Amino acid sequence: MTLTLDRPWLEWRLPAPMQVLSWSITRPGFVTADRILWREVRNADLPHDLDVLRWLRGELAERGAKDAVAMLTSRDLNAYETATATAEDVTAHCVATVGLSNAERIGTRLDRSGKDWGTINVAVALSEPLSGAALVESLSIVAQARTAAVMDTGHALPTGIATGTGTDCIAVAAPPGTAPYAGMHTPVGETVGRAVYDAVRRGAQVWMDTVRRKDTV
Template structure:
C-alpha cells in the first residue's frame, strides 16, 4: 500500500487492480480499480447551485484519475489515520479520515445547515482474494467496526450518542477470487475489523480532542 498526500488530494495506491465495493459518488457499486482518492473541500467549494457530481468528475479528469474510486470530505487530510492487522497470514490495511462535525445517532436527524461536512471516509484493503458476496460481507464488518469505534469515542448529541455521520463513505477492496466469506468468525473478518476499529477510533479521539466545538 502506498499513501500519498498531495493537497487537496489523498491517494491510496493498492499496488495492483483490485475488486472494489463502495457507494462512492464517482464509481459506486462493484468496480475494478487500483486507487482510492479523497478530495478535501470547504463549504465555499460547494455552493448550493453547484452540480457537485459534474464538478467532481471534472476535478478527477484534471488529475488524470477518472479510474479512481473517490470520496469528498471537509476533514483536513493531514489528519488521516492508518492501521494494519494480520490474522493467520491474512493482512488488512485501513486508511481513514475521521470528522464528526455532521455526526448523527442512528435513526435520527439533526439540522446541519451551514456545518462543515467532516464525515468519515474509510478504505479497507484485504490481501485475500474474495468473491463479490464476501466483499458485501466485508463491507458489513467495516461498517460495524466504524460504528463501534465512533460510539467508544463518546460524542453525545441531543439525539443520542453519535454512531456515524450523515455523509460517511466506505470502500472495501481485495483481489478478485473465490473466497466466499468474510464474517466475524473468519480470520479475514477479524483482521479487517481490527484494522478499521483502530484507525477510526484514533481518528475520532483526535477529532474529539482537537476539533470538537463546545456545546
C-alpha cells in the first residue's frame, strides 16, 4: 500500500481494487475502489453557498480520481497517523487524521457555528477477505476503537468527555470474501481495533498538545 502526501491531498493507494464501506460524501455505502483520499480544506474553501459535493467531485476529476473514496478535513494533513496490527494471519492497516476542534459528547450537541471543523477521518484496509456483513461489523469496531481513543485522551467539553466529532468519517476496505464475522473475539476485530486505537490515540494527543494548547495559552 502506498501513502502519498501531496497537499491539499493525502492519497492512500490500495494494493488492488477492494470493497470499501464508508459514508464518504462522494461514494458512500458499498463500493469498489483502489484508493482513499483526504482533501484538506479551510473555511475559505467552503463558503455557505457552495455546493460542496459538486465542488469535491470537480476536484477529484481534476486529479483523475473520480472513483476514489474521498473525505474532507480541515486538519493539517502533515499530522496524519498510521498504525498496523497483526493477529494470526490477519493484518489491518490504519491511516487517520485527527482534529477535535468540533468535538462532541455522544447524545449532546454544542453550538459550533462560526468554528473551524477539525474532524476525525479514519481509513482501514484489511488483508482478510470479508463478507458484506463482516465489513459492516468491522466498521462498528472502527467506531468503537475511535471512541475509546478519544475518551482516553480526556478532551473535556461542557457536556462531558468528548467521544468524537460532529463530522467524523470512516472507510473500511477489504477483499471480497465469505468470512461472516469481524467482532472483537476474532483476529479481524482484534487487529482493526488495535490499529485504529493506536492511530487515533496518537493523533488526538498531538492535537491536544499542539492545537488545543495553543488556543488556551
